[in-house]
Amino acid sequence: MLFSETSGKTQKYIFGEEARGIVPEGNLYAKVLVDVPGLGPLDYKVPDDMLVAVGDRVTANVQTRKVVGVVAALENATDLQGKRIRSITSVLNDVPPLSAEWLALTRFASLYYLRGWGEAALSALPLFFKRLPKKNHRAMLEKFRRKGIAPSVERSSTQSKPVLNAEQMAAVDAVVSAKGFVPFLLFGVTGSGKTEVYLHVMEEVLHRDPEAQVLLLVPEINLTPQLQARVKARFPHEYVAAMHSEYSDGERAAAWLAVHEGRARILVGTRLSIFSSFKKLALILVDEEHDLSYKAGDGLRYSARDLAVWRAAKNSCPVVLGSATPSLESWAKALKKEYVLLTLTQRAMSKAKLPQIDLIDPNPKGSGMLVSPEAEGSIRSELDAGRQVLVFLNRRGYSPVLSCPSCGWVSACIRCSAFTVFHKREKALICHHCGWRRPVPDACPVCGNVDILPRGTGTERLEEELERLFPGKRILRIDRDSTSKKHEAEKAFARVHAGEVDILVGTQMIAKGHDFQNVGLVVILNADTQLLSPAARAREHLFSTLMQVAGRAGRANGKGRVLIQTRFKDEPLFEALRLQDYRRFANETLEERRENFSVPFVYQALITAESDALAKAVLFLETIARRGRGVASGEVRVFDPVPMPLVRLMNRERAQLLVEGDERKTLHRFLRGLLEGVKSPSDVVWQVEIDPTDV
Ligand SMILES: Nc1ncnc2c1ncn2[C@@H]1O[C@H](COP(=O)(O)OP(=O)(O)OP(=O)(O)O)[C@@H](O)[C@H]1O
Ligand SMILES: [Zn+2]
Numbered sequence: 020m021l022f023s024e025t026s027g028k029t030q031k032y033i034f035g036e037e038a039r040g041i042v043p044e045g046n047l048y049a050k051v052l053v054d055v056p057g058l059g060p061l062d063y064k065v066p067d068d069m070l071v072a073v074g075d076r077v078t079a080n081v082q083t084r085k086v087v088g089v090v091a092a093l094e095n096a097t098d099l100q101g102k103r104i105r106s107i108t109s110v111l112n113d114v115p116p117l118s119a120e121w122l123a124l125t126r127f128a129s130l131y132y133l134r135g136w137g138e139a140a141l142s143a144l145p146l147f148f149k150r151l152p153k154k155n156h157r158a159m160l161e162k163f164r165r166k167g168i169a170p171s172v173e174r175s176s177t178q179s180k181p182v183l184n185a186e187q188m189a190a191v192d193a194v195v196s197a198k199g200f201v202p203f204l205l206f207g208v209t210g211s212g213k214t215e216v217y218l219h220v221m222e223e224v225l226h227r228d229p230e231a232q233v234l235l236l237v238p239e240i241n242l243t244p245q246l247q248a249r250v251k252a253r254f255p256h257e258y259v260a261a262m263h264s265e266y267s268d269g270e271r272a273a274a275w276l277a278v279h280e281g282r283a284r285i286l287v288g289t290r291l292s293i294f295s296s297f298k299k300l301a302l303i304l305v306d307e308e309h310d311l312s313y314k315a316g317d318g319l320r321y322s323a324r325d326l327a328v329w330r331a332a333k334n335s336c337p338v339v340l341g342s343a344t345p346s347l348e349s350w351a352k353a354l355k356k357e358y359v360l361l362t363l364t365q366r367a368m369s370k371a372k373l374p375q376i377d378l379i380d381p382n383p384k385g386s387g388m389l390v391s392p393e394a395e396g397s398i399r400s401e402l403d404a405g406r407q408v409l410v411f412l413n414r415r416g417y418s419p420v421l422s423c424p425s426c427g428w429v430s431a432c433i434r435c436s437a438f439t440v441f442h443k444r445e446k447a448l449i450c451h452h453c454g455w456r457r458p459v460p461d462a463c464p465v466c467g468n469v470d471i472l473p474r475g476t477g478t479e480r481l482e483e484e485l486e487r488l489f490p491g492k493r494i495l496r497i498d499r500d501s502t503s504k505k506h507e508a509e510k511a512f513a514r515v516h517a518g519e520v521d522i523l524v525g526t527q528m529i530a531k532g533h534d535f536q537n538v539g540l541v542v543i544l545n546a547d548t549q550l551l552s553p554a555a556r557a558r559e560h561l562f563s564t565l566m567q568v569a570g571r572a573g574r575a576n577g578k579g580r581v582l583i584q585t586r587f588k589d590e591p592l593f594e595a596l597r598l599q600d601y602r603r604f605a606n607e608t609l610e611e612r613r614e615n616f617s618v619p620f621v622y623q624a625l626i627t628a629e630s631d632a633l634a635k636a637v638l639f640l641e642t643i644a645r646r647g648r649g650v651a652s653g654e655v656r657v658f659d660p661v662p663m664p665l666v667r668l669m670n671r672e673r674a675q676l677l678v679e680g681d682e683r684k685t686l687h688r689f690l691r692g693l694l695e696g697v698k699s700p701s702d703v704v705w706q707v708e709i710d711p712t713d714v
Pocket of ligand 2: 432434435451452
């Protein structure tokens with residue numbers, strides 16, 4: 020059946036490439052998705068001699084512009100009947116049409132995240148496929164297709180793979196014997212061989228069905244090459260596509276096309292890959308599912324992890340969310356048996372043990388040194404034993420602020436309500452929020468004092484301190500500053516793996532997922548700052564970051580050690596960390612959240628507004644809040660608008676309004692009613708975020 024009836028009376032949907040060969044009788048109208056905020060699918064007439072299928076990209080005029088849109092439906096009637104209706108100008112039948120499943124995904128995302136369907140759909144496409152084709156379009160397509168060919172390698176050359184332990188085997192068995200949609204939470208301690216589980220499950224799924232495709236989501240750009248290489252080595256006869264935000268348009272288009280056309284059966288990528296178009300998606304794996312980078316920070320603020328679960332359900336296939344420190348949302352679902360819990364309690368390599376974690380005193384305030392004598396001694400003996408040391412400090416730059424001790428001046432951004440960070444190497448003061456920079460002044464700009472001082476320590480200063488403490492040792496700093504150029508991070512990590520580094524210093528970039536074989540000691544400095552943060556999820560994130568960092572120690576040989584410098588040794592979070600007891604931390608935190616009516620026991624949405632003055636943003640949110648309270652039932656609560664924690668960003672002042680509901684459905688219904696047709700004053704810009712992670 021090429022035509023299939025759906026809910027509407029007159030709606031006819033035609034799917035698949037073959038549909039282009041069918042000429043329907045009578046007039047045909049297309050509902051076309053375009054990337055214009057606030058516009059729903061637009062009706063166009065399909066010229067009589069044009070063959071078009073649902074899911075095709077077409078060109079059409081919107082207002083005075085010609086754009087590329089996607090056909091969401093074909094119908095024999097239009098509500099615009101009688102009015103002036105425009106025609107589609109051309110069909111871009113250069114690639115097979117997008118599938119019904121892909122259209123459903125983008126539609127769901129738009130409804131869930133309260134954005135236009137057109138916006139959601141078009142933002143999911145690589146630039147190459149959503150811009151008007153240039154002259155070399157066909158040639159480029161051919162080039163992409165040549166790139167995405169599976170290597171011709173003997174099947175027998177498959178690299179040897181480790182024999183799974185009993186826990187790994189049980190996990191693999193559970194997933195491969197799942198019938199239809201089953202969501203799994205793979206809870207495995209750091210180094211327990213989760214990746215190995217993914218690879219085995221992939222192998223079985225790909226082997227079983229020669230058309231099956233697998234999506235492996237990874238949290239960090241920097242992990243993509245590492246994991247892609249591991250997957251490639253395991254599947255040498257497959258073309259393994261990869262995708263992340265640093266890819267050029269061409270690279271992304273080539274990977275996208277290979278997946279869309281089914282040539283790539285494996286896609287490894289960061290959050291944006293969740294919107295890829297597959298021919299036959301048969302398995303989704305989400306590595307480090309708790310990671311915040313799965314949440315998009317602007318535009319359509321989707322959660323790739325949540326969409327992964329939805330998409331697996333839609334495709335009747337299993338989805339595996341893996342983590343050593345699952346998000347509390349996922350953990351709560353596992354407790355409720357909505358997710359099937361699979362556990363790996365042991366480190367995979369027989370010689371590897373979970374590290375011992377100790378809490379130690381930091382230096383007294385004002386000592387000017389970050390590394391305590393105890394930490395220094397341990398680093399020294401570790402280096403003497405020929406092992407690598409990892410020192411973690413989650414703050415880049417030389418010092419978070421520069422200040423004048425005589426008049427009290429502090430370096431601040433002119434556009435944001437934030438300090439500018441002192442970067443010594445670059446001789447600059449930089450705002451980490453907006454990127455504004457200025458040269459370091461020779462003297463205090465207010466009182467002229469020449470002795471302005473760095474206050475506090477970032478990774479750059481720490482690197483200096485370590486160079487002083489350990490002369491002659493090879494010290495490497497990895498953070499966003501040291502790896503701003505393409506492939507720099509990849510090269511830096513390669514040096515660590517090759518043993519060309521003694522001490523690795525860095526931010527959370529070094530924490531995640533890396534399988535360091537020779538790190539014996541991890542030192543965590545200054546975790547206390549985040550402990551004191553008022554954000555509801557700060558502690559959850561701190562716990563998982565620290566567990567991840569700690570998990571880099573002792574992964575291959577012998578027992579690793581972790582030292583945490585803290586003033587709060589009695590803090591339950593550190594106690595749970597010391598015992599490496601995620602369950603305890605998660606269960607206690609969930610209990611607290613339940614008592615406080617907090618997430619995940621309630622559902623949240625955050626409406627934010629910005630303007631040139633805070634008062635305007637607040638005023639606008641107040642009108643919404645008032646309207647909302649007028650219609651809210653007991654199940655939905657509308658809070659008071661408040662300034663955002665970072666009030667001013669790039670000269671815009673911002674406020675937020677939190678709305679909470681006991682049920683997801685009620686909250687969504689409420690928001691749709693509330694925000695439908697909301698018009699803000701021309702100098703206020705607003706948006707809504709569903710399931711905000713940062714309140
Ligand atoms: N069954 C096994 N036998 C021997 N070695 C194994 C086995 N499974 C995994 N390994 C090895 O153990 C190391 C850790 O495995 P892997 O990277 O998959 O762990 P992980 O659980 O993903 O870790 P993390 O969560 O810390 O990133 C790797 O070097 C891997 O090759
Ligand atoms: Zn700024």
